[in-house]
Amino acid sequence: MTQIFAHRGSAGTHPENTMMSFHEALRSGAEGIELDVQLSKDGQVVIIHDESVDRTTNGKGYVKDLNFDEIKAFNASHKFTKQYGKTSIPTLEEFFLWFKYTALICNIELKNGVYPYPGLEEKVIGLIRKFNLQERIILSSFNHYSIVHCFQLAPEIEIAPIYSNGLFMPWIYARSIRGKAIHPSIKVISDSMIIESMKAGIAVRPYTVNSEAHMKRLIDIKCSAFFTDFPEKAVRSRKISRNKS
Known part of the structure; x- marks a missing residue:
């Protein structure tokens, strides 16, 4: 079954990266939540996408x-x-206090491509371990040095590179950095590449999938998962697809 990850929560219908949005993601029937983390000036791990x-x-x-x-x-x-x-x-701690009582999976994107935020990886991993959530977390980033560092710190937590340009044989690249999945832009991944990657044992979770046509395409080829701003729409789309098959 194709898993549905609510991108920044239910960002299409609720304020992104807020508890309100995460509650809606759970209500919608999504299996996962995607959120972004950065560090405040005094070193708190806060959930926000933009650098400002x-x-x-x-x-x-x-x-x-x-x-x-x-x-x-x-x-x-x-x-x-x-x-x-x-x-x-x-x-992130506030989120985990709620999240630990759900059955959801969470993809945490480290937003350290523009500003490096020294110590971000250590703090995030520290919180994951504090709440014993290693099995339910995926760490991802456009900064692939950062997720390799995460793997070195915590090999028990899954890592996945995010990318937005064409990557040749991405499943081989993912394996080379010890990733178990790839998170490509929906614009740069074809059906054949998705299938090839999954055959090689690397999960594929494209972002950001908001059109029903793209949702249907991914569900039909049994893509591992996808990130969407509209989890309720995606869950409905998956149900319709299932009923037809």
Whole structure:
């Protein structure tokens, strides 16, 4: 069965990377959640996608330049405020306190391609071990040096490279860095490459799959999983596909 990962939670319908969005992902019937982590100025692991808070909150500034108390004070509902009221940027620890009581899987993307955030890998792995979640976490990044470092620190936690350009025989590359999966942009992966990769024992989880046509295509070829901003739509699409077969 193709697993569905809610991208930044249910980001198409709720404020992305917030507990509100993660709760909706669970309600929708998705198997997994994808979220992004960075470090605040005072070293807290916070869940946010952009390097700055400008787009997703009512605040301004770079995550790396703001203390956690400042970040926490911003309204992260932003464009969804009228619909859902205010909410805040969560820490990874706050997320884990809820997540540990679910049956979900979580893909944590380390956002350290622009700013390196020394110690991010150690802090994230420390929290995963604190909550004993090693079996339910995938660590991914566009910064492949970072996930190799993660593997060296914690070989028991799955790693997966993210990429957005054509990669020749990506299953061989994934194996070479000890990854168990690849996370390609949906724009750069063909059906034959997905099938070939899975045959080689490397899972394929494309991002960001929001059109029903793409969802159906991936479900029909039994792709390992995909990331979507609309988990409810994806779960429905999978159900329809199953009923037809």
